[in-house]
Structures are given as structure tokens and as C-alpha cells.
Amino acid sequence: MPNKPSVNQIGSSRRSFIRTGILGAASAWISKDILFAGTNRVVPPLSSLDQDWKQIRSQFILKKGMTYMNNASLGMPPLPVVKAVQNGYESISNEPLHGKHDLQAIIKDKVIPGLADTFGADSDEIVLTRNASEALHIQALSFNLKRGDEVIITTQEHPAGLKPWMLRKKKEGVRVKQVFIPSPLTDQSDVLNRIESALTRRTKAISFCHVTRGGHLYPVKALAAMAKEKGLFTLVDGAQAIGQFPLNLHELGCDAYAVSLHKWVLAPAGTGFLYIRKGARDRFRSPFETNPTTDAPGFDPPGTKDFPLRAAIGAALDFMNQIGWENVETRCRYLSDYLKDGLKQIDGVTLLSGGNDTISAPGSTIFEKEGLDALEAVPIFEDKIKTHIDEHQRDGHNAIRVSTHIYNNTAEIDRLLNIL
Ligand SMILES: Cc1ncc(COP(=O)(O)O)c(C=O)c1O
Known part of the structure; x- marks a missing residue:
């Protein structure tokens, strides 16, 4: 499997943390009133390595044993977002009129x-x-x-x-x-x-x-x-x-x-x-x-x-702002670069994502594999390694799309590469 690049981002984490001060204050208000009942604060990561993202990964409640790599279809909200939705519905169920007004004011x-x-x-x-x-x-x-x-x-x-x-x-x-x-x-x-x-x-x-x-x-x-x-x-x-x-x-x-x-x-x-x-x-x-x-x-x-x-x-904004958008980008690039490096070593795989960061977004990677129909492959990945990916049968391709986000890790990518 490819070497894991080491990215030191302490500087950018600190910048992001400072930059999010205003929103931090706003969400403290949200949290007090309605949205953040008892959830942990997120610690900004120090690098893009998996070990520094464990605390953030622990905020996602995906079923044990499952891997989700289809974020480009639908994102997987972290626990504070799940709780915020629950709290919001409770507030309009407990006291519909005031609940609605409170939520409108937050929005x-x-x-x-x-x-x-x-x-x-x-x-x-x-x-x-x-x-x-x-x-x-x-x-x-x-x-x-x-x-x-x-x-x-x-x-x-x-x-x-x-x-x-x-x-x-x-x-x-x-x-x-x-x-x-x-x-x-x-x-x-x-x-x-x-x-x-x-x-x-x-x-x-x-x-x-x-x-x-x-x-x-x-x-x-x-x-x-x-x-x-x-x-x-x-x-x-x-x-x-x-x-x-x-x-x-x-x-x-x-x-x-x-x-x-x-x-x-x-x-x-x-x-x-x-x-x-x-x-x-x-x-x-x-x-x-x-x-x-x-x-x-x-x-x-x-x-x-x-x-x-x-x-x-x-709640989602607060969660992501605490992490910092530069950190999100670097982590996403780290994971998709790791995936791309692994794909390049597999016979019969053609990588269809552009060759550099100026033409290829950090999160989504598309590729074709000789003899593999993308539509048929999607349920096979779920069946064999409990991993959700997507097909990309467009732009003339019979491709598989793997969209990784901050909550994924290299062990999950290794499993995907191994089965390929
Ligand atoms: C490029 C692009 N535009 C628009 C959409 C539609 O997004 P939504 O489902 O939020 O309407 C999608 C959804 O996958 C998309 O990939």
C-alpha cells in the first residue's frame, strides 16, 4: 500500500481557530438555547494523519463495521448535527408556537x-x-x-x-x-x-x-x-x-x-x-x-x-469551523491522494481524476477497472467489505466514484484497494 504522507498543519489549524471566533460566539448562543445538548467540543487536528482525526471520527455514528465513501451523494452528519435536528423537533413538539419562533430566530x-x-x-x-x-x-x-x-x-x-x-x-x-x-x-x-x-x-x-x-x-x-x-x-x-x-x-x-x-x-x-x-x-x-x-x-x-x-x-457550521476549512481540505486531499497512489499500482485500473490539485477536487476520485461494470460493482463492495461507494456512468465512463471525507481513514481505503 502507498506510503502515508506526513502533513504538518499546526499553523493553519491555529489560523482557522482564530478565524472562526465570530461564529464560535454565535454557536455558543445556539448551544445554550437549543442545539448542542451535551455534545463534545471538537479539537482541531494537528496533522492529516489518521491518529489526529480520531476524536473527530468519534463524532460520527455510522454503524460499526460499515464504511461510507459516498459523501458526494449525501454527507454523513456528525452527532452534534443529529442532536440539533432532534432538539429542534422536540422544541416544536413541546411548544409549537414558541419552538417555531425560536428556530426562526436562530435561522x-x-x-x-x-x-x-x-x-x-x-x-x-x-x-x-x-x-x-x-x-x-x-x-x-x-x-x-x-x-x-x-x-x-x-x-x-x-x-x-x-x-x-x-x-x-x-x-x-x-x-x-x-x-x-x-x-x-x-x-x-x-x-x-x-x-x-x-x-x-x-x-x-x-x-x-x-x-x-x-x-x-x-x-x-x-x-x-x-x-x-x-x-x-x-x-x-x-x-x-x-x-x-x-x-x-x-x-x-x-x-x-x-x-x-x-x-x-x-x-x-x-x-x-x-x-x-x-x-x-x-x-x-x-x-x-x-x-x-x-x-x-x-x-x-x-x-x-x-x-x-x-x-x-x-451545528454543522460550528463543527466544521472548529476543525478549520484548510484542515478539511488537506485531510481530504491526504485521503484521496492515498487512494489515488494505491489505484495507480493496480493492474487494469485507469484513474480518471485529473492529475493535479488545480483540476481535481479534494474529495471525489473516479476510476475504471477493466472488466468491472460500475453499476454491478456497487452492491458487491457493500456485500464483500461493507463499503458504500457509487457508480459514475457518465461523461463517457463506466467508472466507480469513491468520495472520501474527513471521517474516513487509510485502513478503510486499504480494504477497498485490496478487494480491487
Ligand atoms: C454537481 C451537482 N449539482 C447539483 C446536485 C443536486 O444537489 P441536491 O441533491 O442538493 O439538489 C448534485 C447532487 O449530487 C451535484 O452533484
Whole structure:
């Protein structure tokens, strides 16, 4: 099996700890009132080695003997998040009216400002949604376009990044051009060149994933800068990106960004958000409001919300902020590098994740193995080594996707490599 690289991150742990001071204070309030009944505080890890992640791993309640390596489909929330959801439901069951008001206050005063603070946005640029698909639909359906205007997307979009545009094409005559992007990516400039050379005088926006379902990492900052220079808008699908590495939406420079919080951020299933940059707001029109204004743009889907889930986003943020996002990224890279090194030594395996960190996200690794059908292989891994992975039969591949997060370890990866 490959050598385990040693990464000393004491400096970055300390930085992350200091950086999270504001949110720490916010979650102390949450914890006192409702969310953190009796859970342990997380100690930031000193390195990426398994031994320094034991305390964090102990916060996950996966069935003994099981291994979960399918985080790109659905994240596995740690115990504080599970308890926060439970506490939230208890509060609306014990005293529905006050429980609801308390949870609404947590969401408004703590969760949304916490998300804004953590991910480099302003609170009024964030609207909570149930998932990335809902956010992607609002994002695409709200963007002002007239018949004949064009939007550039890629061949690697998730259906939720494709369908709302197809709807607009059918109903409104908007032109949708899909640019072919090869898998694996060759380099950042290839992605940039392919998208840039597809632009025409009709193009009004570009829309693509920050990280694709296969774990390919797009150069969002460069794409947004290129689009801005040409007076175009950049609408991003961040479902697979948020939570794998530090993310600052203002610095990224895009106009809209849609996310799931139930994947890499480890928040409860059924949580996400849509970011619309304040300066770009006038270009979007609410699909819900008859009279939206700049101050009340009306992007929030109407109706009763899943308050306990949304309030529990605070517990996930607190958990991850205590660890520190640089530490999360380095740990994820450590595990996927370990996996990739092992895969390279197995006959008949073709690694399909890009060759370096600028084009490959930290958490998801895809590969094919000669003679192995990915769809058939998934239940075999569960049966033989009690390990959950996923298939990736898209982008022309018959691939297996292994998505590892901070809670995995090298022994689990060794088991997977051995059976391969
Ligand atoms: C790239 C990408 N976009 C969007 C989605 C949809 O996310 P959600 O299930 O949160 O709607 C996914 C889900 O796997 C995804 O991988």
C-alpha cells in the first residue's frame, strides 16, 4: 500500500481557530438555547494523519463495521448535527408556537449570518433552500433573458443545472449552448478556452459546476473574471464544491452560486442555499413575487420551512469551523491522494481524476477497472467489505466514484484497494 504522507498543519489549524471566533460566539448562543445538548467540543487536528482525526471520527455514528465513501451523494452528519435536528423537533413538539419562533430566530440571526461569514458573502445575499437543485432552478429561472439570448453551459452539468435552462429554451426561446468538456480535465486553461471560444454576440451568461459530479475542479475565478470583462454573468453550481475547501464567494467573483449543505458541509439532508451577489441582483427577477424590490428581491421560496433542519445547519457550521476549512481540505486531499497512489499500482485500473490539485477536487476520485461494470460493482463492495461507494456512468465512463471525507481513514481505503 502507498506510503502515508506526513502533513504538518499546526499553523493553519491555529489560523482557522482564530478565524472562526465570530461564529464560535454565535454557536455558543445556539448551544445554550437549543442545539448542542451535551455534545463534545471538537479539537482541531494537528496533522492529516489518521491518529489526529480520531476524536473527530468519534463524532460520527455510522454503524460499526460499515464504511461510507459516498459523501458526494449525501454527507454523513456528525452527532452534534443529529442532536440539533432532534432538539429542534422536540422544541416544536413541546411548544409549537414558541419552538417555531425560536428556530426562526436562530435561522435568521445565527445560521444565515454564520453562512455569510463562513463563505464570504453578506447575509442578504443568501436565501436558504432545500437543496442545490432548488437553488439552481431559482437561479436559472430568475435570470433576466429575452427570446434569442444565449446561455453557455457544459456537457458535465447535473440534471438540475441543465433542466431549468431547457425549460426556458422550450417556453421562452432562450438559446442554450452546451460546450463539450473532456473528462478528465487536461488543465484549467483548456476549460477556460473551450467556454470562451463558445461565446457569441448573443451570449448573456455562462453557467457551470465549480466541482462536477466526477470531482473535476473548474477555474471559477478565472471564468468569472473573463465573463465580467465581456459584460456577461456567471451562474455557478457549487453543490459539490462547498465544504471541501475554504470558499469565499465575494472573492470568487461570480454573480450567483447554488449549493447543497447536506454534502460536504455535513448539514442535515434537505438543506442548501442560493447566493446572488448584491451588485447583480437587478439582473434577476423573483419567480415568486409580483412586486420585487432591490431591498426585498423575493428569492425565498414561499411557505412553511423545515425549521429544525435549517436551525441545525448552525451545528454543522460550528463543527466544521472548529476543525478549520484548510484542515478539511488537506485531510481530504491526504485521503484521496492515498487512494489515488494505491489505484495507480493496480493492474487494469485507469484513474480518471485529473492529475493535479488545480483540476481535481479534494474529495471525489473516479476510476475504471477493466472488466468491472460500475453499476454491478456497487452492491458487491457493500456485500464483500461493507463499503458504500457509487457508480459514475457518465461523461463517457463506466467508472466507480469513491468520495472520501474527513471521517474516513487509510485502513478503510486499504480494504477497498485490496478487494480491487
Ligand atoms: C454537481 C451537482 N449539482 C447539483 C446536485 C443536486 O444537489 P441536491 O441533491 O442538493 O439538489 C448534485 C447532487 O449530487 C451535484 O452533484
